[in-house]
Amino acid sequence: MIAVAVALVGFFGFIIMRVTTPQMTTLFTDLSMEDSSSIIKELDRQAIPYEMRSDGAIIMVPKDRVTRLRMKLAEGGLPKGGGVGYEIFDKSDTLGSTSFVQNINKLRALEGELARTIRAIDRIQAARVHLVLPERPLFSRETPEPSASIVLRVRGALEPQQVRAIRHLVASAVNGLKPQRISIVDETGRLLADGSAADAANGGMTSDERRVNFERRLRGEVESIVSSVVGAGRARVQLSADFDYNKVTQTSDTFDPEGRVLRSSQTREESSTSADNKDGQVTVNNELPGNQRQDNAPSSNRDESKKTEETNNYEISRTTKTEVTEAGRVNRISVAVLVDGTYTKNGKGETVYQARDKEQLDRIAALVRSAIGFDQKRGDHVEVVNLRFAEAPMAQPINEPAGLLGMVQFTKDDIMNLIEMVVMMLLALVVLFMVVRPLVKRILSPEARPQADAPTPALPEPAPAQPAGQNLVPGNAAAQMIDVAQVQGQVHAQSVHRVGELAERNPTETVSIIRQWLTEPA
Numbered sequence: 001m002i003a004v005a006v007a008l009v010g011f012f013g014f015i016i017m018r019v020t021t022p023q024m025t026t027l028f029t030d031l032s033m034e035d036s037s038s039i040i041k042e043l044d045r046q047a048i049p050y051e052m053r054s055d056g057a058i059i060m061v062p063k064d065r066v067t068r069l070r071m072k073l074a075e076g077g078l079p080k081g082g083g084v085g086y087e088i089f090d091k092s093d094t095l096g097s098t099s100f101v102q103n104i105n106k107l108r109a110l111e112g113e114l115a116r117t118i119r120a121i122d123r124i125q126a127a128r129v130h131l132v133l134p135e136r137p138l139f140s141r142e143t144p145e146p147s148a149s150i151v152l153r154v155r156g157a158l159e160p161q162q163v164r165a166i167r168h169l170v171a172s173a174v175n176g177l178k179p180q181r182i183s184i185v186d187e188t189g190r191l192l193a194d195g196s197a198a199d200a201a202n203g204g205m206t207s208d209e210r211r212v213n214f215e216r217r218l219r220g221e222v223e224s225i226v227s228s229v230v231g232a233g234r235a236r237v238q239l240s241a242d243f244d245y246n247k248v249t250q251t252s253d254t255f256d257p258e259g260r261v262l263r264s265s266q267t268r269e270e271s272s273t274s275a276d277n278k279d280g281q282v283t284v285n286n287e288l289p290g291n292q293r294q295d296n297a298p299s300s301n302r303d304e305s306k307k308t309e310e311t312n313n314y315e316i317s318r319t320t321k322t323e324v325t326e327a328g329r330v331n332r333i334s335v336a337v338l339v340d341g342t343y344t345k346n347g348k349g350e351t352v353y354q355a356r357d358k359e360q361l362d363r364i365a366a367l368v369r370s371a372i373g374f375d376q377k378r379g380d381h382v383e384v385v386n387l388r389f390a391e392a393p394m395a396q397p398i399n400e401p402a403g404l405l406g407m408v409q410f411t412k413d414d415i416m417n418l419i420e421m422v423v424m425m426l427l428a429l430v431v432l433f434m435v436v437r438p439l440v441k442r443i444l445s446p447e448a449r450p451q452a453d454a455p456t457p458a459l460p461e462p463a464p465a466q467p468a469g470q471n472l473v474p475g476n477a478a479a480q481m482i483d484v485a486q487v488q489g490q491v492h493a494q495s496v497h498r499v500g501e502l503a504e505r506n507p508t509e510t511v512s513i514i515r516q517w518l519t520e521p522a
Contacts, residue, residue: 004435004439008431008435008436011427011428011431012428015424015427015428022049022062022063022064023062023063023417024051024060024061024062024063025060025061025062025063025066026058026059026060026066027039027050027059027060027061027066027069027070028058028059028070028079029057029058030057030058030125030126031056031057031058031059031079032079033056034080035078035079035080036052036056036057036059037056038078038079038080039059039073039078039079040052040056040059042072042073042076042078043059043061043069048061048062048065048069049061049062084108084109084112085109085112085113085116086109086112086113088105088108088109088112089105089109107131107133110131110173110174111129111130111131112129113173114127114129114131114169114170114173115127115128115129117169117173118150118152118166118169118170121162121165121166122162123154123155123156123157123158123162124152124153124154124155124158125153125154125155126152126153127150127151127152127153128150128151128152129148129149129150129170130148130149130150131146131147131148131174131177132146132147132148133146133174134146143176145176145177145178145181146174146175146176146177146181147177147181147182147183148170148174148177148181148182148183149182149183149184149185150166150170150182150183150184150185151185151186151187152166152184152185152186152187152192153186153187154186154187158186158192160209160213163184163192163193164179164193166184167179167182167184167193170182207243207245207327207328210243210328211241211243214241214243214330215239215240215241218239218241218333218335218371218372219237219238219239221371221372222237222239222335222337222368222371222372223235223236223237225367225368225371226337226339226364226367226368229364229367230339230340230356230364231340234339234340234389235337235338235339235340236337236338237335237336237337237338238335238336239333239334239335239336239372240333240334240335241330241332241333241334242330242331242332242333243328243329243330243331244327244328244329244330244331245327245328246327247324247325247326247327248323248324248325249322249323249324249325250322250323250324250325251320251321251322251323252320252321252322252323253318253319253320253321254318254319254320254321255316255317255318255319256316256317256318256319257316259316259317260314260315260316260317261314261315261316261317262312262313262314263313263314263315264312264313265310265311265312265313266310266311266312267308267309267310267311268308268309268310268311269306269307269308269309270306270307270308270309271304271305271306271307272304272305272306273304273305330378331378331379332378332379332380332381333372333373333374333378333380333381334380334381334382335368335372335380335381335382335383336383336385337364337365337368337382337383337384337385338385338386338387339356339361339364339384339385339386340386340387340388340389341353341354341355341356341386341388342354342356353388355386355388356386361384361386364384365382365384368382368384369382
């Protein structure tokens with residue numbers, strides 16, 4: 001009974017503790033060791049129950065207090081995200097710190113803030129940023145360019161647009177940093193961006209990635225427009241593009257002989273005059289220009305000459321043209337479109353397949369040509385074929401719960417809690433009916449109740465043993481009458497009545513006493 005009582009107390013104590021335990025929910029996930037220790041210290045200070053999972057990366061708290069705790073911890077700057085930011089300058093003593101320490105703290109703060117910003121992007125679980133900001137050496141005119149390296153832990157895979165966004169984000173936050181000077185690596189060691197010149201020219205994608213993205217985009221457009229005609233799931237599109245990744249630079253000069261252009265013109269005029277004097281005298285008056293001879297002066301002979309020269313230089317018109325063809329030209333596009341036919345029901349209710357006519361296929365081919373920018377000179381090819389698919393598409397309706405089940409949406413946690421409560425109730429009922437009920441019934445049964453007021457009946461003494469060889473007194477009836485007379489003479493009628501009641505209440509003890517009498521010798 002003691003063991004059963006202890007087991008019952010323990011069982012019901014477990015049920016009460018399990019029922020009264022608050023429902024736990026997630027407070028924060030993906031925590032670093034520093035953030036986890038700081039949050040646990042704060043929860044211990046506030047005497048709030050918590051649970052840790054995944055080696056402290058996940059902390060669980062009561063569901064009714066999670067919102068208030070998040071606001072309280074955010075007020076204290078928790079979680080910090082596994083790195084320090086500009087709060088490193090809040091409690092630092094700048095009086096005794098050197099410029100080297102200040103520069104290191106500034107670099108740490110900048111790296112921490114960039115890591116926090118990068119973690120805000122979708123699919124990024126953790127980030128680590130390393131910046132190299134070199135200083136210009138003395139007596140040097142050139143300043144070394146800064147660089148950066150980023151390590152990411154992602155959920156799934158990042159798209160090329162997200163990788164380029166991270167590079168430009170970091171480059172914009174650091175003075176003098178260029179996007180092509182940033183390298184990005186994921187947690188598996190796969191290089192997402194190497195920062196080479198070719199990578200920067202292609203927008204952060206390799207040649208194969210550019211081709212795959214181009215094919216995926218065109219395939220989606222073609223499949224979308226064809227599915228709108230033949231139905232969803234009844235068209236298959238395969239597209240192949242041939243790219244030319246050679247970069248070509250071409251320079252050409254064109255001369256037009258008919259188009260003459262005057263380049264330069266030069267005109268030159270010369271004139272001279274000479275005169276002969278008779279007297280041969282040289283005087284000032286004779287040497288002066290425009291001198292007038294005196295009336296009485298003798299006559300002289302004069303010679304005058306004039307010369308004009310004109311030089312014109314012409315040049316033929318010339319056109320210089322330089323063409324630069326970037327890598328990634330599309331040389332040829334091939335498209336294969338497979339469409340399913342139509343399905344109708346005959347008079348017997350059977351599904352009958354019917355092929356599409358040629359006119360409809362030609363219209364689909366025209367739509368595909370327009371979607372891919374078909375160019376016959378480039379050698380593009382489009383093929384549309386109608387064949388029956390292996391299995392006819394069947395639309396399966398989604399059965400949504402209606403009525404009360406549709407209004408009450410149970411979560412996984414609610415269902416598990418409900419199942420747990422039902423199991424505990426069943427166990428409690430089993431213990432109650434199988435253990436407690438028989439025990440209580442046995443305790444309260446009348447046969448186990450002590451009869452303090454019942455006197456012990458006077459039992460007749462056994463007859464003395466007869467010596468061997470002596471015959472027994474004949475006549476058992478006479479002996480019985482004598483015994484009854486003796487008993488009636490010694491015991492009152494009321495005592496006999498009580499003995500009868502005691503025998504009725506305790507038949508087992510009465511039978512044992514009679515059996516003992518029978519086993520005793522006569």
